[in-house]
Amino acid sequence: MEIFNSLLFYVIAFLLLFSAIAVIFMPKIVYNVIFAVFAFLLTGAYYFMLNATFIGICQVAIYAIAISILLLFAIILTPFYKEKDLWITFKPRILLSAGAIFVIFICVILIIFEYFQSFDTTIPLKQSVLNINTINLIAENIFEKYIFAYETLSLLLLITIIGIGAIICKHKLEEK
Amino acid sequence: MLEIFLNIGLFHYLFVAFCLFLIGFWGVIILKNTIKILICIELMMSAVCLNMVAFSAYNCPVEISGMTFSLFIMAISATQLAVGLSILIMLFKYKKNVDIEKFEDLKG
Secondary structure (H helix, E strand, C coil): CHHHHHHHHHHHHHHHHHHHHHHHHCCCHHHHHHHHHHHHHHHHHHHHHCCCHHHHHHHHHHHHHHHHHHHHHHHHHCCCCCCCCCCECCHHHHHHHHHHHHHHHHHHHHHHHHHHCCCCCCCCCCHHHHCCCHHHHHHHHHHHHCHHHHHHHHHHHHHHHHHHHHHHHHHHHHHC | CHHHHHCCCHHHHHHHHHHHHHHHHHHHHHECEHHHHHHHHHHHHHHHHHHHHHHHHHCCCCCCHHHHHHHHHHHHHHHHHHHHHHHHHHHHHHHCCCEHHHCCCCCC
């Protein structure tokens, strides 16, 4: 069972990173959105493996469905057919940024190895952890401990709706 | 040596999330299409969420602040995508283009 779980982890990791790279290098933008949805679904699978079922459901509902619909609407509303010119920037920037990112990768991996040597990071999830009902705990956290952050977030969402509505209304008035 | 690969621990999740974050970051640097750049920012956000959930599942499974905050991060990332796309659509009406290098009116 343990071997099955670790195999599942590696398969999901490979597919996730592959689809994330495909988001960058696919020339057509609709394929990009499809691969992005695939990557978000696979991240949701990780949440289910980590016993965060509610977060996984939210991930699938928000990222894989809502955000993809937003992106598809944006693609419909911005028709631009010469997609080859818009693929990626000129070559020196790609090579330079790849080099910089490789250096960051090596540095962070070295720092992580140095820092995590003091305690074992490959301990698997305990069986007792898998029995915790995380939904109740999340509800308690949101409505007791982080109630201020939650209310601020709802205010932010309200401001966003009003702001987007104001932008669209202003544009329509200018058209008239 | 084989145990490191067989027992999936916190480090493995952190490694995958870090790779995902770097891929998103690379995309933000090299891409030209604004919608693709927004998708890459979403990838980075989802990597951050994965980090938080992994930490909270492994380190303090009873008091799950990480999972709660990953919910907040999801809402904020959806908000920034909506605002970014609405600004892009408004700009598209003036410029007739989605290339981010054409939006250089504010360049000093």
